[in-house]
Amino acid sequence: MTSTLSDYSKLCVHTFTTKPWNLKQCVEYYSRAGIQAITIWRNVLENIELKDAKAILDDYGMITVSIARGGFFPSTEEKLRLEAIDDNKLAIDQAAAVGAPSLVLVCGADGRQSLETSRDQIKEAIIKLLPHAKASGVKLAIEPLHPMYAGDRSAINTLAQANDMAEEINSDYVGIAVDVYHLWWDPNLEQEIKRCGRNGNLLAFHVCDWNVPTIDFLNDRGLMGDGCINIPRIRGWVEDAGFTGFNEVEVFSTKYWATDQKDYLELIKNAYLKYT
């Protein structure tokens, strides 16, 4: 059964949701708006020292839920696969430095090879990263992506596949990020969320909405309530599966980015209580 969201204590916003803002602006304005949790995209860490980023987060008592994003492991070229491992080690270091307990993985795909080969390479890469993740205290969250990204962004396109992989790897440092945008259409979603929770792999829950029609593959996500996803129902399944973490608002939207971001934050808060 779906609980009622009556306050913002479980609301987390992704910095990419308010893409025009830098990290300091995100932290300051989220905090002023009564939002206490953040997921940090790596682009906002590019022009700031990690210790300064940590200081800003601490100044505002902001809870860092996750770093987004690592991954992009598969390639037909070994050199690129090795570079991806190094980049993910760096992402783990960034997560540890700002106190984020987990790193979201957009696992990647390479259209020049089969999805099976890409998945094998993903699994191999995650296993290689495990010692570093463990030593850093950072969990890796596999995020299954919508099948429309199977050509380039992720060879893991259903929660069943993510569950399979997490269970095969079987580590306390590997779990799954469930995102309604990627998974809402899946007829097996309820049972796979149950399975994910039962096996202790449910690390994160991301929300936004699917616009009808959607006009852009990447940056036409809707705010909760804009589209056709029954988000409360899916949140109910996630909570029934034992999840007690944050509801992370992750909206890529050219439309909303063009608006005043402080006003937008109020829309997000409203949509969070009404449609999440």
Place this chain on the structure above:
Amino acid sequence: MTSTLSDYSKLCVHTFTTKPWNLKQCVEYYSRAGIQAITIWRNVLENIELKDAKAILDDYGMITVSIARGGFFPSTEEKLRLEAIDDNKLAIDQAAAVGAPSLVLVCGADGRQSLETSRDQIKEAIIKLLPHAKASGVKLAIEPLHPMYAGDRSAINTLAQANDMAEEINSDYVGIAVDVYHLWWDPNLEQEIKRCGRNGNLLAFHVCDWNVPTIDFLNDRGLMGDGCINIPRIRGWVEDAGFTGFNEVEVFSTKYWATDQKDYLELIKNAYLKYT
């Protein structure tokens, strides 16, 4: 095992693939190019009498594989659902009039209601159409569409769902159209194609390719070989499942529509032998 395609005897082209052409142009130019089979989209039947369409097809000895498309059954509004039934009866009549043995169904979805409700309405509508389909000698081919269309174009997004529905309806006049564009990413595709064939439901096979990146939800399909789908592998599964029908080339492409369609037909023929 995948057979080799060494001639055009199993090649069928959809009229929408060469969208700039009217029916007469399609039939004439396909025939001149050595292509003997056609799937007719209803838009090219709008400005021609059905008996004249039939005469053109007969003049060139063209085999009509299917009519595309019926469907779009679900709606929150009963009036629209009833109109859809009438429109599908008309589509069945059109199929019968031009000698097409089947009608492809893009089943539809309504984002204002759940996918389950849309699927119930689809099933109900197909059952209502069955007497008319049977009396007309026209089979209905459910086409599962890519999950990116779950918000508006189809609540049936995997071959497993289409198999479920066809088996539940259990009629000689209901089967399935397998399209690589919609289904290539599915980890259960091979087993579901086997199941589809085993149960006598494999009515049609559509090919094109998934461009990497894809830039438009509708009209950026690739010609076979342009993208990342292993089409011969899927065709092998389809043939192993007992399918002996046509390989239907269905490409929606703003890019190719802007080119000389006779040159494009030669590209299609080349891509058919090399990459299908």
